[in-house]
Amino acid sequence: MGVAYEDRQSIENKKAQYCRFADTHxxxxxxxxxxxDCAMEFLDANGQGFYDMGPHSTIPSARDLGNYLVQLRNVQQAIHMVGPLEFEQVDQDTIKTICTVTYQVGDIGTPDGVHGIGGGHYYETWTRKHGIIETSEPIIGD
Incomplete structure (x- = not known):
């Protein structure tokens, strides 16, 4: 089953917004x-958690993710770049995607502190609810 053009465009637009909204806080x-109810996992190439989020590398909800990022990122600037997406239509209301994401991050106003470049593959499940496609199972890894 092919992925409808409108669904592809919606997801690609939301990936671009993901980057812009993260970069502009x-x-x-x-x-x-x-x-x-989206739970976001952060995994390394071996499938192990790599973010300091307590005992787990999973953030249990979108709101918890926002709260975590507010604390972490308001002292940092970042730029995220998304590569081309792979699409798989699972059923009428579910689409899985894989894409690369590269980011650069640094503490604002100082050459000291945290500065780095990273990236990996994002594995996401997008679900249509009430006609709107949202990501419901993002896994950020390898």
Whole structure:
């Protein structure tokens, strides 16, 4: 089953917004891209958690993700870049995607502190609810 053009465009637009909202600290808009019950996992190439989020590498909801990022990113600037997406239509209301994301991050106003470049593949499940496609199962890894 092929993915409809309109669905592809919607998802690609939301991936671009994901990057822009994260880079400009628009956390309310960023969180709105996800279903409320979305749990986000951060995994390394071996499938192990790599973010310091307590005992787990999973953030249990979109709101928790927003709260976490507000604390972390308001002292940092970042730029995210998304590569081309792969699409798989699972059923009428579910689409899985894989894409690369590269980011650069640094503390604002100082050459000291945290500065880095990273990236990986984003594995996401997009779900249509009430005609709107939102990501419901993002996994950021390898």
């Amino acid at each position: 628009e956390w309310d808009n960023f969180v709105a891209l996800f279903t409320p």
